[in-house]
Amino acid sequence: MVERIPVLVVAGFLGSGKTTLLNHLLRYNNGLRIGVVVNDFGSVNIDSMLVAGQVDGVVSLGNGCLCCAVDVSDLDEMFAVLTGPGSPVDAIVVEASGLAEPRNMIRLVLGSENDRLRYGGLVVVVDAAEFEHTSADHPELATHLALADLVVLNKADRVAPEDIEALSNSVRTTAPEVPIVATSRGVVDVGLLFDLPDRGPATVPVQMTLDDLLREDDHDHDTHLHDRFSALTFRAETLDPRAFVAFLENPPVGLYRSKGFVDFGGAGRRFLVHTVGRHIAFEPVRRPGTELVLIGSGTDTGAIESELTAMQRAEPATDAQMLVVHRYVR
Numbered sequence: 001m002v003e004r005i006p007v008l009v010v011a012g013f014l015g016s017g018k019t020t021l022l023n024h025l026l027r028y029n030n031g032l033r034i035g036v037v038v039n040d041f042g043s044v045n046i047d048s049m050l051v052a053g054q055v056d057g058v059v060s061l062g063n064g065c066l067c068c069a070v071d072v073s074d075l076d077e078m079f080a081v082l083t084g085p086g087s088p089v090d091a092i093v094v095e096a097s098g099l100a101e102p103r104n105m106i107r108l109v110l111g112s113e114n115d116r117l118r119y120g121g122l123v124v125v126v127d128a129a130e131f132e133h134t135s136a137d138h139p140e141l142a143t144h145l146a147l148a149d150l151v152v153l154n155k156a157d158r159v160a161p162e163d164i165e166a167l168s169n170s171v172r173t174t175a176p177e178v179p180i181v182a183t184s185r186g187v188v189d190v191g192l193l194f195d196l197p198d199r200g201p202a203t204v205p206v207q208m209t210l211d212d213l214l215r216e217d218d219h220d221h222d223t224h225l226h227d228r229f230s231a232l233t234f235r236a237e238t239l240d241p242r243a244f245v246a247f248l249e250n251p252p253v254g255l256y257r258s259k260g261f262v263d264f265g266g267a268g269r270r271f272l273v274h275t276v277g278r279h280i281a282f283e284p285v286r287r288p289g290t291e292l293v294l295i296g297s298g299t300d301t302g303a304i305e306s307e308l309t310a311m312q313r314a315e316p317a318t319d320a321q322m323l324v325v326h327r328y329v330r
């Protein structure tokens, strides 16, 4: 089976830090080859892309708002370039312009006819220092947060540490279960967003600017980051389909994405499963057994493990029990 390439949409109001986040991901890519779709790559860190060997993977959409400027067929063309022969891209990031409507962006990706792709999540970047103002001036921010699979509370350096919790709680009043990562300068671990390839050592920039050297030590960032996201591996034989689908439809607080194999008991009841937020996709496979990796920020991994353990079943599922799964099978 060919792995599908996740398409991550990064949205957020003007100046919240989307490009900064993108540049961070390109630079600290851990060997992941990221293809980029941006309106204007004037401020994208081309040096990092050269280091990552992916300058061919840059697709500019010209000026203007992405969702207004292109329809699905245009975006599909970009995806075709990024997924076509000779472009070994592992993941794609679409940076929505400050004005792009995230709902349309999600539709553009979910509506793509390219069967090498899958939806990789909506990350909404929020300027922590401006959150109150932006919420007051732009009520649509609440809608964006409600759609988000992950909220990046950026510019944490511009607010007092004790305010981060209050800001996170404000986000949670709109999006109760969404995982939230508080960060400065878009420092989000690429492993939270994407599966990392086993391809040897991480790609690092060959040239550091003075700015980079003067910046806070990134190793410190990394150490903190690993505390901020968790990856739980769960193995079992067969699970109860209704309980498992209910778990995915109402994911526990902080769970961002999950992937792996799930077995509901016998041939025709084994699937590859991918979820991001509440977006669920099953694909039939032959491989027996259940092996899942669940990735999130601020999750209670012990509680998740107990919940999954309680779903184990010795008996294969009945056809009636399988109906809930079939809603999500491609």
Ligand SMILES: Nc1nc2c(ncn2[C@@H]2O[C@H](COP(=O)(O)OP(=O)(O)OP(=O)(O)O)[C@@H](O)[C@H]2O)c(=O)[nH]1
Pocket: 012, 013, 014, 015, 016, 017, 018, 019, 020, 021, 043, 097, 098, 154, 155, 156, 157, 158, 183, 184, 185, 186
């Ligand atoms: N203090 C501080 N400044 C930041 C941080 N992240 C980004 N910035 C700065 O904020 C400004 C806007 O950042 P961008 O990454 O360009 O924001 P954007 O969301 O891509 O902006 P648009 O493309 O205009 O929508 C830049 O000057 C960044 O250097 C942060 O965590 N802290």
